[in-house]
Structure formats: C-alpha cells, structure tokens
Amino acid sequence: MTVTYQELTAGTxxxxxxxxxxxxxxxxxxxxxxxxxxxxxxxxIAKSVGLPNVxxxxxxxMAQAGRYLTDWAGDAGAxxxxxxxxxxxxxxxxxxxxxxxxxxxxxxxxxxxNRVVIGLTARSGEAKVLTRARAVVRLS
Numbered sequence: 347m348t349v350t351y352q353e354l355t356a357g358t359x360x361x362x363x364x365x366x367x368x369x370x371x372x373x374x375x376x377x378x379x380x381x382x383x384x385x386x387x388x389x390x391i392a393k394s395v396g397l398p399n400v401x402x403x404x405x406x407x408m409a410q411a412g413r414y415l416t417d418w419a420g421d422a423g424a425x426x427x428x429x430x431x432x433x434x435x436x437x438x439x440x441x442x443x444x445x446x447x448x449x450x451x452x453x454x455x456x457x458x459x460n461r462v463v464i465g466l467t468a469r470s471g472e473a474k475v476l477t478r479a480r481a482v483v484r485l486s
Contacts, residue, residue: 401435
C-alpha cells in the first residue's frame with residue numbers, strides 16, 4: 347500500500363521495523379563499500395582495541411535506516427534529504443544470533459511539494475545508535 351501525502355499529519359507514527367545484522371551481512375557490506383576494517387568482522391581485533399565485539403559499519407546502520415524509509419514510502423526515489431549522527435555502535439556478538447536494528451519514525455512536519463520531515467529512532471538492544479536522524483521524503 348502506497349502512503350500518500352494527504353493522509354499524513356504531524357505526529358503520525360510510522361510502523362516500526364526490525365532488520366537483522368549478522369556478521370555475514372557485515373562482510374558483504376565490507377565488499378560493497380570497500381571498508382575492510384578488521385573491527386567489522388574480526389572479533390579478536392575488535393576486542394583488542396577496546397570494543398565489546400565486532401561492530402557494524404556506521405554507514406551500514408545508516409543504509410538500513412534509509413531502507414526503512416524507502417520501504418515505508420514505497421519508492422526508493424522518494425528520499426530527498428537524509429542525515430544522522432552516529433551515537434553508539436551496533437554490536438554483533440556472535441555469528442549465530444547477530445544483532446537486531448529496530449527502526450521507527452514520526453512525521454514531524456509537512457512541507458510544500460508533497461514532502462514530509464521524518465524523525466527517526468534507531469536502536470540496537472538498549473542502545474540508541476543514531477541521533478539527530480532526520481529525513482525529507484517526497485510522497486504522491
């Protein structure tokens with residue numbers, strides 16, 4: 347079902363969604379991004395530099411938030427502005443269970459041109475992993 351500009355008001359909450367984060371998905375992201383930093387796939391190295399375990403790339407986390415928005419809008423081209431601050435890493439403790447990224451959003455403002463401002467919340471476990479996460483989405 348496609349979301350339309352007319353049916354939304356400021357304060358409307360988007361349905362939440364969860365995305366799995368596995369070590370395999372991180373290795374795939376290493377290849378896609380060219381960022382093969384060992385902290386994203388090697389537990390021994392991650393722990394040796396003081397991390398609790400392997401962590402997801404910040405940009406992987408941001409990409410999942412972008413995916414959440416475009417899935418909701420029903421159009422990958424609907425996302426016209428997007429920015430975040432990284433506030434905590436997504437820790438991926440083991441190969442089997444991985445981690446879960448939980449995303450939700452709220453319409454903060456309606457703009458001209460069928461655009462809405464969306465404030466995002468991204469959590470992994472108890473950690474809020476993105477702050478100041480805002481997007482502008484153009485809808486039909």
